Amino acid sequence: MKVDRRQAMGKIVGLASMAVGTSAVSPAIFAADACPGDATIGLGSGGSANLGSSLLDYANLDPMKVAKLAYQSYFKGGCMYGVFNAIVTELAAQGHEDACHFAAIPTNLAVYGGTGVRGWGTLCGCLNAAAMAINVLGGVDQQAVIDAVYRYYEKTSMPRGDQEFLDGIGAPTPDLIFGTGRSMTQEEIGQSVANSVLCHTSVSHWSSASGFGSGHWAKYERCAQVTAEIAYISAKYLNASLAGTLEAEGHAASNDQCDSCHAPTQREPDTYIGPDVKSHMECQTCHSSHEQLSALPKHADASECQVCHN
Structure with missing residues (x-):
């Protein structure tokens, strides 16, 4: 089935018009008259074997267009919606053979x-979204792209905050979006390194670095910009994978020492040495080396965490 750019864009414009005045895009996101023929998503429901035989072809995206849409979408449905909506919508707008299938994804x-x-x-919505979108794409190395995006999130100081990127996505958002009546500077928003793929760790590190609480309006601007950045880097890595040029760090080199004892195994209980770890996440963010364990400060009982960290 072929569909031109005008047809695909007509579909997207129709979808966007349904979202006006709502907090998120209308749930009635299915193929319309602009997409003739089979209007289903085309992914099936038969598990991984079925999915692997019915992937949707990836087409090169403009990372800045994806980033801008992700930034705007964050304020409609949050970080996961922002990244997922941006990638899927831009793929639907490319006018290639699978455009209508992408347009049919709710x-x-x-x-x-x-x-x-x-x-x-738990898992940051930006990363959850990136993996969900990548999971249905053909023509790319899914594992390599997911590894690269997740590692970028772990180790990179975000949001990037350079003026060219901010201008490209239209940030920061005027304070009217928050109703605070207070102006905002990029210096106030600041940067931090998550050292984790978990939302609570990422936001806590930013809160510590910026001095703003996680319920402050500045946090939402920060997360909107991170949403745009992860959407941007996801499109960039997908483009590189499609071209066969993806070169990105997929895991923390510091994990190699831990994996020598804690990598997943098929050991039986009588040969079991220590706990296996099923994770690509950076170990040292939450776990100190064995030599340092005795030096860790003793925190209060877990039930008292929210006394300070609410």
Whole structure:
């Protein structure tokens, strides 16, 4: 099935018009008259084997367009929605053979991932979204792209904050969006390194660096910019993978020492030495080396955490 750019864009414009005045895009995001023929998503529901045989072809994206849409979408549905909606919408707008299949994907399904899944502070919604989108793409090395995006998030000082990028996405947002009546500077928003893929760790490190609490309006601007940045880097790595030129760090080199004892194994109990770890996450963010364990400060009982960290 072929569809030209005008048809695909007509579909997207129609979808956007349904979202006016709402906090997130209308849930009725399915192919319309602009996409004739089979209007289903085309991914199936038969598990991984089925998915692997029905991937949607990736087409080169403009990373800045993806970033700008992700930034705008954050204020409609949060970080996971922002990244997922931007990637899927821009792929639908490319006018290639799978454009209508991308247009049929209901991007509202990603709203749940904001604030680390409905406030649970687990996996950052930006990363959750990137992996969900990459998971359905053909023509790219999915594992390598996911590894690269996640490692970027772990080790990079964000949000990037350079003026060219800020101008490109239209940031910072005027304070009217927050209703505070207070102006905002990029210096106030600041930067921090997450050293983790978890929402609560990322936001806590930013809060410590900036001096703002996680409930402050400045946090939402920070997360909107991080959403744009992860959408941008996801598109950049996808483009590189499609071209066969992706070169990015996929895991922390410091994990190699830990993996020598804690890598996943098939050991039986009588040969079991220490706990296996099933994770690519950077170990040292949460775990000190064995030599340092005795030097760790003793915190209060876990039930008292929110006395200081609410």
